[in-house]
Amino acid sequence: MTGPRVAVAGVHGHGASHVRNVARLAEAGRAELVGVADPRPTDGVRAFDSLEALLAATEVDVVIISTPIQTHVPLAALAMRAGADVLLEKPPTASLAEFEELSAVVAETGRACQVGFQAQASEATLKLAEMMAAGELGEIRGISAVGKWVRTAKYFQRARWAGKRRLDGVDVVDGAVTNPLAHATAAALLLDRSTGVDDVRSVETELYRANPIESDDTSTVRIVTARGTTILVAVTLCADEHLEPSVIVHGSTGRAVLRYASDTLEIHQDGCMTVKKRERADLLENLLDHRADPSVPLYVPLSATGGFTTVVEAVRVADPPREIPAEFIRWEGEALERRPIVLDVENWIDRASNEFALFSELGAPWTAQSPRES
Structure with missing residues (x-):
């Protein structure tokens, strides 16, 4: 067979x-x-x-x-x-x-x-969602999605559409928030049980770029869901070093860190930390199982990405990303390995995550001086 x-x-x-x-x-x-x-x-x-x-x-x-x-x-x-x-x-x-x-x-x-x-087929993600729904972390103060990645010029030159907001008159909406680090936002919405279009009440965007591209590479986005939860997304492709992205759930009695790339769940509660790596189902296998027996639910049906697409829409209609001034960037590498490092961006991302604040609200230095593109 x-x-x-x-x-x-x-x-x-x-x-x-x-x-x-x-x-x-x-x-x-x-x-x-x-x-x-x-x-x-x-x-x-x-x-x-x-x-x-x-x-x-x-x-x-x-x-x-x-x-x-x-x-x-x-x-x-x-x-x-x-x-x-x-x-x-x-x-x-x-x-x-x-x-x-x-x-x-x-x-x-x-x-x-x-x-x-x-990440939505990961036992780590699903376990954390169960813990939140059961109140095991207390009242949820908010969720943050954090990404500190490194991408070189080669990444943006791999295809015509890379780093583009539009191409040949058609929306592309590439960018740190909507593509490479999209899993973080989508997982945060899943944890809040806010995956539908109507589950997102508002989206604020602050988009910046250090690379010579159209799309964002360093951004904060604040989402408020219909449940009243604040989700703060803070991401960059211009970090000093490449780190695993995470989704952090801030509860009144505990904090959970989901490192979805490695399916690892880290729980901080009662002065103790527990770390457990879990398994992940394969999305194609799940689709094949669903074909054979429709009672087997899909992990990520299209309908469950409406909340995430609402964030994509907010990025699409936002003003073009502001250019980060040269004095806040250090360049490394040559030719296709050349890349910008936004100075101290890791600190600003951590602060945004902890305070549920946008870069400008924190006073990140490039936000006051970034020129607006026409």
């Missing part, structure tokens, strides 16, 4: 990991890789230069879409209308209008659309 027929659209970059995962499941007899779609040449598998050509040539049960953000909606719609279920990489859409459009296709076709927020 070979299992459902799976295709992958977009196989360079992160898409390569999806190809490897399908190959792993194929060895176990759970899936069959029937082809890949990518305009760039690909070795080793049956390749097509477009998803349309692939779907015309072979029967497909599941399509994994790991393509540029601005192509997500048309490709997912194409796959679902061809009768396939979809595993769609994050962010699922670049706007709320696109989210509504894709949601309508899900309703129209009855197909499943799982979104690639892997």
Whole structure:
């Protein structure tokens, strides 16, 4: 038995990991890789230069879409209308209008659309959500999502859409908040049980950039959910060193730190700290299980990313990121390895996280002097 027929659209970059995962499941007899779609040449598998050509040539049960953000909606719609279920990489859409459009296709076709927020399939995330719901951390004072990452010039030159807010007249909405560190925001919303569009009351954005790009690379975002919870997102791609991102739950009787990349949950309570690494379910396997038995729920159905897409929408309509003045940046490396380090950004991120404050409210020095782009 070979299992459902799976295709992958977009196989360079992160898409390569999806190809490897399908190959792993194929060895176990759970899936069959029937082809890949990518305009760039690909070795080793049956390749097509477009998803349309692939779907015309072979029967497909599941399509994994790991393509540029601005192509997500048309490709997912194409796959679902061809009768396939979809595993769609994050962010699922670049706007709320696109989210509504894709949601309508899900309703129209009855197909499943799982979104690639892997942290939401982690036992660490789900355990923390259970603890919060049970009141084990006391009253929740707020949640913060923290990311201190390093990205070089190579990262922004890997594709035409990288670092862009719009490309060829189409919304892309790339940026630290909406793409590389999107998992942190999405996990924070899940922990608050605020995953739907109507679960987000307000979003404030402060977007900055040290790199010569259109999108943000150093930002704070403050979300207030319909439950009244404040979620403070503080992230940068211009840190001194690359650290694992985290989601921090601040409770009246304890504090929890979720390090979602390693599925680690750290609890601080009653003067003690406990750390436990947990397992993570595979989103493709979960989608295959759901196909076989619809009573098996998806970990991340499209409908559960509405709250996150509301944040994407706020970033999309915000003013362009302010440029951080040169005196607050130290540059390292050469050519494709060249990167900016925003001076003392780690301290400002920690303060934002602890105080639920935006960079400007804390008095971060670049906020007062940053020129506004026209």
